[in-house]
Amino acid sequence: MKGENRVAMTPDSARQLQKLGYECLIEKGAGHAAGFDDAAYEAAGVTVIKTAAALWKEADIIAKVRPPTETELKRLNKGKTLISFFNPAENEKGLEIAREKGANVIAMEMVPRISRAQKMDALSSMANIAGYRAVIEAGNNFGRFFTGQVTAAGKVPPAKVLVVGAGVAGLAAIGAAVSLGAIVYAFDVRPEVAEQVESMGAEFVYLDFEDDQDGAETGGYAKPSSPEFREAQLAKFRELAPDMDIVITTALIPNQPAPILWTKDMIQSMKRGSVIVDLAAERGGNVEGTVKDEKIVTDNGVTIIGYTDFPSRMAAQASQLYATNIRHMISDLTPNKDGQIVHDMEDDVIRSATVAYQGEITFPPPPLKVQ
Ligand code: NAD
Numbered sequence: 001m002k003g004e005n006r007v008a009m010t011p012d013s014a015r016q017l018q019k020l021g022y023e024c025l026i027e028k029g030a031g032h033a034a035g036f037d038d039a040a041y042e043a044a045g046v047t048v049i050k051t052a053a054a055l056w057k058e059a060d061i062i063a064k065v066r067p068p069t070e071t072e073l074k075r076l077n078k079g080k081t082l083i084s085f086f087n088p089a090e091n092e093k094g095l096e097i098a099r100e101k102g103a104n105v106i107a108m109e110m111v112p113r114i115s116r117a118q119k120m121d122a123l124s125s126m127a128n129i130a131g132y133r134a135v136i137e138a139g140n141n142f143g144r145f146f147t148g149q150v151t152a153a154g155k156v157p158p159a160k161v162l163v164v165g166a167g168v169a170g171l172a173a174i175g176a177a178v179s180l181g182a183i184v185y186a187f188d189v190r191p192e193v194a195e196q197v198e199s200m201g202a203e204f205v206y207l208d209f210e211d212d213q214d215g216a217e218t219g220g221y222a223k224p225s226s227p228e229f230r231e232a233q234l235a236k237f238r239e240l241a242p243d244m245d246i247v248i249t250t251a252l253i254p255n256q257p258a259p260i261l262w263t264k265d266m267i268q269s270m271k272r273g274s275v276i277v278d279l280a281a282e283r284g285g286n287v288e289g290t291v292k293d294e295k296i297v298t299d300n301g302v303t304i305i306g307y308t309d310f311p312s313r314m315a316a317q318a319s320q321l322y323a324t325n326i327r328h329m330i331s332d333l334t335p336n337k338d339g340q341i342v343h344d345m346e347d348d349v350i351r352s353a354t355v356a357y358q359g360e361i362t363f364p365p366p367p368l369k370v371q
Helices: 011-019 038-043 052-058 070-074 092-101 115-120 122-141 168-179 191-199 227-243 264-268 311-332 348-353
Strands: 025-027 047-049 061-063 081-084 104-107 149-151 154-156 160-164 183-187 246-249 275-278 295-297 303-305 354-357
Touching: 011 038, 011 311, 025 052, 038 047, 047 052, 061 311, 070 092, 081 311, 092 354, 104 348, 115 311, 115 348, 122 168, 122 246, 122 275, 122 303, 122 311, 160 168, 160 227, 168 183, 168 191, 168 246, 183 227, 227 264, 311 348, 348 354
Parallel strands: 025 047, 061 081, 081 104, 160 183, 160 246, 246 275, 275 303
Antiparallel strands: 104 354, 149 154, 295 303
């Protein structure tokens, strides 16, 4: 697909799926951009099908990366199962078509964040790549070393990196920036991550705030901050901004637009040549002025990157991890390893991820029975 290099099945995952009793098919050229050519699939026992339309007609289970288009959804029918990212909260039309068609749809972003489901947690596997890649993109646009050096030609200071939001992507960014030798600072509204941040060799940024730095909601997610907390946070960022070379923002709150945390005046106070990567660009961005899917340079020479395709920029690795997530989902749907789907709506993980089932919309799911 244009703008998407990942693929939902690799030759390796196809081998595993065949062990579950399935026959595997792939659209011609689907893995090419991720480094898997048709011959590699054929060598793994996969049948290459010439067109997407023929593939959707032929297959009973369709695995995909990006949410399906309307045309694709219209190719579904009763008895077919689609497993894909689906963005169900903002995809009413897609849910409606799936319902009309009587197809079953599993939305990968709805896999609950519980231990048993970690092997299917595509949000985490992709966020991990996005965090790492954000540092690489920042480095690529930053005209200096990350690490400090003392050379015969002069002394080079280490870069200072601030990571805002220390969830899965933020922690991956911290790890990558620390390993490149930068001095890394990180902030999150959830105080429990401070220890994790510090154990990775970064410094946790605390606020001068009389209440605890507690923006934690249930389930490990953040809740919107109070106006007072937000002011204290912005004041701290204002203080840090002139000193930071690279800022990577990853702050998200479930079912809300991304909070704006890096404002125009902070950008104005940054040094020429500094780089901001806004990993929240898909949900509106944490940075004032981010342009989704673009890289811009401000009047004062600060680069702001708003790409939303970081995992696709590491397509081979991302496909390998995503295909493994998909393969585990299919494995859980195939308890008898006989190539037959058992769509068990009593299973918490399968139920939560299923957004359309046998002619009904089943999103949002009920609360989990076991947390
Ligand atoms: P996310 O993408 O929803 O948000 C990213 C980070 O932004 C979070 O750490 C959040 O606290 C932070 N944030 C929100 N508002 C902020 C603000 N105003 N300022 C600074 N930071 C702000 O989060 P995620 O990466 O999906 O992870 C969320 C949680 O889920 C984490 O606790 C993670 O450990 C947990 N998790 C658990 C599992 C599992 O048990 N299977 C899997 C993945 C993630």
